[in-house]
Amino acid sequence: MKHVRIRPNRRQLLQMGAAVGGSLVAGREALTLAATPRSLGEPVGPYGERSPFETSVRWRRQSQTSETGASFTPIQDSVGILTPSALHYERHHAGIPPIDPATHRVIIHGMVDRPLSLSMDDIRRLPSVTRILALECGGNSAGEWRARGGADVQRSHGLLSGSEWTGVPLSLLLAEVGVRSDASWIIAEGGDACRMMRSIPLAKAMEDSLLAYGQNGEAMRPAQGYPLRLLNPGWEGNTSVKWLRSLKVTDQPYMARDETSKYSDLMADGTTRLFTYAMEAKSVITFPSGGQTLPARGLCELTGLAWSGLGRIERVEVTTDGGRTWVDAELQEPRLPQALTRFRLPWRFDGQEARIASRAVDSTGYVQPTRQALIAVRGMNSIYHYNGIKVWQVRADGSVTNAEA
Amino acid sequence: MVVVAVAAAFATLSAQAPRHSVGRPPTPEEMRDLGSAIAPDGTGLPDGSGTVGAGRELFAAQCARCHGPDGEGDVGARLVGGEGTLATPRPLKTVGSFWPYATTLWDYVNRAMPFDRPGLLEPSEVYAAVAYVLNLNGIIDEDLVIDAKSLPNVKMPNRDGFLADPRPDVR
Structure with missing residues (x-):
């Protein structure tokens, strides 16, 4: 900037020659740029929005009515292990009820000594716990049974999200009401129009179920059960009843429609497994995954998500040669039980076709099975609880497709 | 404090x-x-009763527009048929072929139907609708009155088709 202050006379200019003349031209340009004022940015605001350049959204699966159905998290665009609340997957059976927390109550009754009606203020006054947890719909990857999982990982695995949840341990409230010794189940009912209901074994409620009100640092979203939901860590999402209004302690499951005719697993022999609650260990590569294209040959970081409803992810192996060889991926810390765990592996794409897949191992020693192994035991009619290894096909031009379609 | x-x-x-x-x-x-959640032994079922005939009329007025005039399904789920298909490559899971408990049908109709106006039906209307759907599936006779006593005793065709979770089952 120093030269802009110099005012050389004509002789000095001649002596300096062409090079200096060039710098004077540059100096004039700098003056011109400095004279262009910059606009101020957006004002300070009350509630943040993401950048308008970010366009990743949930995918809404076509359904019979707008109040039923599901939307899928764009896990191909996610980083880390948390899902923004605005992108958490949804599954509704009768729309999202508008509930005023000032009037909402949850009633704990049935086989208890002291039935209780609790306001949200009551709930929030109690000792709370916070856990980072994965939530997966029991029907996530349902299309994979018949190899109709969709072209991309959002459609094949997007009924999966990770959040930090805050709430009160259900065991604490069960101690408050005094559960009778002959009780063994809890019937949870939601405040949506269809009063969605599920039967939960008392043992799970005493172990780690939460009555959650907080999600990712704020009140949970209406679509996630605002103001209060049951949260059963590691279990199919449907059991984590949203808009919770009633917990009835009983000595039997109530065989609700959504645990007998739905969310039960039909086997090849025509029998059906009931109360298949836990989501077993599973993983999927999210980059490169179906529909994406590798930007260039050479180094790229391969990454994905692993989780287990039964414990911690201990190991994720990755193959880039269709399963002939497997190498350990790096696991991002912290590795929390029943939470999403991110894995990464540096990989060199050399323009050759590659079949890539990941395989998770959890702290129970359970190894994520192949699709073929799952089908050999359960057939193809199960719909729910699919956790097979997912294979993506990387083509020579760098485009990626669903290898099983 | x-x-x-x-x-x-x-x-x-x-x-x-x-x-x-x-x-x-x-x-x-x-x-x-x-309201009332209904257990498979009938716990929670209210007073009232319904006949297949009353259910036929109610179904035509309240249910048929989504489930079809004969429960064959449309926007709403198919409610009839599918017997013998559960072990085939194209299983058809309906109230008749799949649901293990008749009490579940009462509970679900009562809490969730009609889809756009759940809670609309009186207990006797729910009994009637349940009676009609069970009759459509050939599970009960035309003259059986469905109430808190008779409903838990209705044996569904797939009652014994459900097993406990055996996982981990795949190695």
Whole structure:
């Protein structure tokens, strides 16, 4: 900037020659740029929005009515292990009820000594716990049974999200009401129009179920059960009843429609497994995954998500040669039980076709099975609880497709 | 703070007392509002009854527009048929072929149907609708009256088709 202050006379200019003349031209340009004022940015605001350049959204699966159905998290665009609340997957059976927390109550009754009606203020006054947890719909990857999982990982695995949840341990409230010794189940009912209901074994409620009100640092979203939901860590999402209004302690499951005719697993022999609650260990590569294209040959970081409803992810192996060889991926810390765990592996794409897949191992020693192994035991009619290894096909031009379609 | 102090006092009075003393007993009105969840043994079923004939009329008025005039399905789920298909490559899971308990049908119709106006039906209307759907599937005769006594005794065709979770099952 120093030269802009110099005012050389004509002789000095001649002596300096062409090079200096060039710098004077540059100096004039700098003056011109400095004279262009910059606009101020957006004002300070009350509630943040993401950048308008970010366009990743949930995918809404076509359904019979707008109040039923599901939307899928764009896990191909996610980083880390948390899902923004605005992108958490949804599954509704009768729309999202508008509930005023000032009037909402949850009633704990049935086989208890002291039935209780609790306001949200009551709930929030109690000792709370916070856990980072994965939530997966029991029907996530349902299309994979018949190899109709969709072209991309959002459609094949997007009924999966990770959040930090805050709430009160259900065991604490069960101690408050005094559960009778002959009780063994809890019937949870939601405040949506269809009063969605599920039967939960008392043992799970005493172990780690939460009555959650907080999600990712704020009140949970209406679509996630605002103001209060049951949260059963590691279990199919449907059991984590949203808009919770009633917990009835009983000595039997109530065989609700959504645990007998739905969310039960039909086997090849025509029998059906009931109360298949836990989501077993599973993983999927999210980059490169179906529909994406590798930007260039050479180094790229391969990454994905692993989780287990039964414990911690201990190991994720990755193959880039269709399963002939497997190498350990790096696991991002912290590795929390029943939470999403991110894995990464540096990989060199050399323009050759590659079949890539990941395989998770959890702290129970359970190894994520192949699709073929799952089908050999359960057939193809199960719909729910699919956790097979997912294979993506990387083509020579760098485009990626669903290898099983 | 007063409540906390009361809770502390309670704790010293009795080990059986609640530790946190939050909330209050539900009011009779709150309990009425909860409605009734129905157990497979019939626990929770209210008074009232319904016939297949009454259910046929109610179905035509309230159910057929989504489930089809004969329960064959449309926007709403198919409600009939599918017997013998569960072990085939194209299983058809309906009330008749799949649902293990008739009480579940009462509970679900009562809590969730009609889809756009759940809670509309009186108990006797629910009994009637259930009777008609069971009759459509050939599970009960035309003259059986469905009520809190008879419904839990209706044996569904797939009642014994359900097993406990055996996982881990795949190695």
